[in-house]
Every structure is written in C-alpha cells, then in structure tokens.
Amino acid sequence: xxxxTTHALALVPEDLPKAEAFLKPHRIVxxxxxxxxxxxxxxxxRWDWLPRYLPRLGSxxxxxxxxxxxxxxxxxxxxxxxxxxxxxGPWFLKAPARLFCTVIRGTPLLLQLWLLYYGLxxxxxxxxxxxxxxxxxxxxEAWPYGxxxxxxxxxxxxxxxxxxxxxxxxxxxxxxxxxxxxxRWTTFRRIWLPRAVHRALPTLNxxxxxxxxxxxxxxxxxxxDVYAVISKVRQETFLTYExxxxxxxxxxxxxxxxxxxxxxxxxxxxTRGA
Amino acid sequence: xxxxxxxxxxxxxxxxxxWGGVLLQGFLHSIEIAIGGYALGLLLGVGGAFxxxxxxxxxxxxLECYTTIVRAVPELVLILLLYYAGTDLLNQFLGAxxxxxxxxxxxxxxxxxxxxxxxxxxxxxxxxxxxxxxxxxxxxxxxxxxxPTKVLRRITLPAMLPYAIPxxxxxxxxxxxxxxxxxxxxxxxxxxxxxxxxxxTKAYFLFFCAAGALYLVLTLVSNLFIGVIERHARxxxxxxx
Numbered sequence: 001x002x003x004x005t006t007h008a009l010a011l012v013p014e015d016l017p018k019a020e021a022f023l024k025p026h027r028i029v030x031x032x033x034x035x036x037x038x039x040x041x042x043x044x045x046r047w048d049w050l051p052r053y054l055p056r057l058g059s060x061x062x063x064x065x066x067x068x069x070x071x072x073x074x075x076x077x078x079x080x081x082x083x084x085x086x087x088x089g090p091w092f093l094k095a096p097a098r099l100f101c102t103v104i105r106g107t108p109l110l111l112q113l114w115l116l117y118y119g120l121x122x123x124x125x126x127x128x129x130x131x132x133x134x135x136x137x138x139x140x141e142a143w144p145y146g147x148x149x150x151x152x153x154x155x156x157x158x159x160x161x162x163x164x165x166x167x168x169x170x171x172x173x174x175x176x177x178x179x180x181x182x183x184r185w186t187t188f189r190r191i192w193l194p195r196a197v198h199r200a201l202p203t204l205n206x207x208x209x210x211x212x213x214x215x216x217x218x219x220x221x222x223x224x225d226v227y228a229v230i231s232k233v234r235q236e237t238f239l240t241y242e243x244x245x246x247x248x249x250x251x252x253x254x255x256x257x258x259x260x261x262x263x264x265x266x267x268x269x270x271t272r273g274a
Numbered sequence: 275x276x277x278x279x280x281x282x283x284x285x286x287x288x289x290x291x292x293w294g295g296v297l298l299q300g301f302l303h304s305i306e307i308a309i310g311g312y313a314l315g316l317l318l319g320v321g322g323a324f325x326x327x328x329x330x331x332x333x334x335x336x337l338e339c340y341t342t343i344v345r346a347v348p349e350l351v352l353i354l355l356l357y358y359a360g361t362d363l364l365n366q367f368l369g370a371x372x373x374x375x376x377x378x379x380x381x382x383x384x385x386x387x388x389x390x391x392x393x394x395x396x397x398x399x400x401x402x403x404x405x406x407x408x409x410x411x412x413x414x415x416x417x418x419x420x421x422p423t424k425v426l427r428r429i430t431l432p433a434m435l436p437y438a439i440p441x442x443x444x445x446x447x448x449x450x451x452x453x454x455x456x457x458x459x460x461x462x463x464x465x466x467x468x469x470x471x472x473x474x475t476k477a478y479f480l481f482f483c484a485a486g487a488l489y490l491v492l493t494l495v496s497n498l499f500i501g502v503i504e505r506h507a508r509x510x511x512x513x514x515x
Contacts, residue, residue: 024331027335030336102493102494111465114465114482213347213349220458244358247351252346
C-alpha cells in the first residue's frame, strides 16, 4: 500500500523549472539576494583551509560516486530476479523474496551497515577458512561491507518497484509474444524485461538520487568518502559551518547533475504508444 | 569463546546486567523523536503546501528552494548542519537578545532536525494531494457561500486525505528510520544504544538483530494502523485492484 510513492520523495525531472519561464523580476531580485549571501559567506567566513584539502576532497567525491554507481548497478541486477520471483515464482521463492524486501525496508540502513561491519567483521576473523581464503584481503577492509549494505538496500527498494513493473506489463503483450512462437526466455528478454524496465525508469531516477543520499553513511564505518573528508576537515580546523556548507553544496551539485543526466537519457527513449 | 556468546540470551535481560531495558529505553526515545518530528513536519508541510499553491511568487520560490535543498542534500548532512548550526544560532540569537544561552536537549534538537527534513517531503506530498482534489468540489463549496477557512476545513483537507495518505504513511516510516541517523551526532536513541551495548559485550549480532527486530515490529505495527486509516479515508472510493 505504500510502495508506489517513494519516487515522489526524491527529485524527479519534472521538478526542474523550465528555462523560458525562469527570468522574472522577483526571481532576479531573489537571485541577487542569494548572490549577495554567497559573496558574504565567501568573504566573511574562513576558507583558507580549502586549497590544502582540495585533492582529498576530489578523491572523496570519486569514492562517493564509485559507491553510488557500483551499488546501484549491483542492486538493480539483484532487484530484477527479486521482482520477478515475487510475480511468477513458486511460493518457496516468493516468500523469501517478500521477506527480504520487508526486512530491509523495515529497518534503518545505518543499522544494517553496522550489523554487517561490526557483526560480520568481528565474526569472520574467527574462522581460519576465511582468514586464509583469497577474499581475506578484501574482507579486512571496510568498503566491501559498505557496498554490500548499500547494494542490499537498493535491491530491496528497487525489487519492490520491479515487482510492480513486472506485474504491470499488459498480459496481451506477453500472449502476443507466445503466439509468435517465442520461448519463455525469449519472451522475457525481448518483451517482459524491457517493458518493465521502461515502466520502472522514472522511479529508478528517484531511487538513484536516494541512493546518492545514503552513501555518506559508509563514512561511519571508516570508508573515506567525501563526507569523511569533510569530517576530517572539521576535526582538524575546528570549524563548524564552513565545511558542512561546502559538503551540502557538493551534494546539491551531484544531485543536480544526476537529475539532469537522467532527464537527458529519459528524453532519448521514445515513449510513444507506451 | 564467541560461539556460545552468540546466543547468550541473558544479555537481553531487562534488569541491570542485561541490556534489554537500555535497548527499550532507546527504542522509546526513537519513537518520541519520530512522533515529534513527524508532527512538526506535518505542520510545516501543511503551511508549505498552502504557501506553494496559494502564496505569492516570492514565497513560492523560497519554498521551492527549501524543498529542493532538503531533498537534494543527504539527511545525514542536514542533521549535522541543523544540529550544530541550529543550536548555535539559537544561542547566539538568545545571547543577542540578552536572555543568555540555553542548553538545548538532544530530544528537542532531534525533533527539530527530523521535523525540518520531514517538512520538505510532506510539503510535496500534500501539495500533490491538494492539487488532486477535483476543482468542481471546491467551486461547489464556494458557490454554497462557504468562507475560505470553511472550504479548507470541510472540503479541501478531508478530500485530499485519500491522495495524501500513501505518501504520508511512507513519510512516517521514513521518520522512524531517520531517527537512527541521530546516532551519528551522539543522541542516545536505539541505534546508538545498540552499538554501545554491542561494543561492550562483543555480542554484535545479537544486539543488532534485536534492534532490527524492534524497528521491524514498529514498521509492521505502523503498517497495520496505516491500513485501517487508509480504508477509513478511502471510504466511498472504488476499491483499488
């Protein structure tokens, strides 16, 4: 009952104002006020620390983006079977998938992250088999736990979306495919999956923005993303506002770029007859 | 050593050596913040929605900035900004007024922070819901000679509820889970308490799973209530599906 509205909570492309209606007298005044505010912030606040931390900030942003895209892609790959078995699967696949989505969506991501990092992280070293395995150099680091937690979270939310999308593909199209003599796999590959992805695309944009907004959580398990770099700045310079304002600005820009990029791609996909 | 301490249930006992009581206390804190923040967010949301729909162009643009910024910046960053900057600004303001500084309790700060974040989202939900109310109903009410406040009270608010409730229900679930983020600024709600308990006893799995179960119970119970409320608000509508 509460599945279909998550995308309303993220920025969706329709939110952006149109260019032609943008410049009006009161908007120009407001923009001047904001420009004055920004100049005041730039002049009166302390920014002398910025050049020293610029390289680290750059690598932090790259880590955040790597987290975002790797987990979104992995999560989506996991979400497709999750959604599919909830629509067609036998009960012994349907029930676990449903349970997985409910549990992940019902608990905070921070808790899942800490469960994986502190829980599994404290459990793994006790098994010699894992300590001596090939994966151990990775399991000793923090980022695999971050990737795992973010991937599972994305998969659960997007799996629910894909369930709706798979169920929403008109039955007649699938019957038509069968009437053409397509096998089950071919039908899935040529008709069902593309149509479902197409239906889920607007929601996918919102989910990706939400995913970007949950990446800073990995900083709490010592992954050095942009949020962690800013925390470091705050510890070393004893400044309260400036680093946080810069961080907010960085995320605003990243979200803006993401939304605009998604709108560009969405416009390239023909929607006539959908 | 770890193998048997993994399922040492006595750690969850309510009395002093066990951590169950502490956990429940933290859970209570979480619920308090979620309810307070959600209520504040609803107030802001109603105001914001009406401002966006019926306000002047300047107010509308300012509200647009508010909702866009809140929805584009991660909650964790907003919580840090509002938590530190908000308390600091309030104290500076009170100092300038000559009243002197106050200590802001973590509870109030948490409610304020969650409320501001929720306000932006509920503004959007309520704006969409109000726009979904058929214009004819409002025109009919106006034709009956109802005053604007009466139209609001009798027509707009009740008629928008069925459209708003799925979004508002989602927001409630998000509010309950956003309280976990306050652990990062050191407020002792369920997640932070869990981490402390787990760190002290080294029984990470037990405590994190227990906390997860508490959150899950909260979500599932909320879902039951939401179902009842939704059925009540949608009475008279055609059954979906």
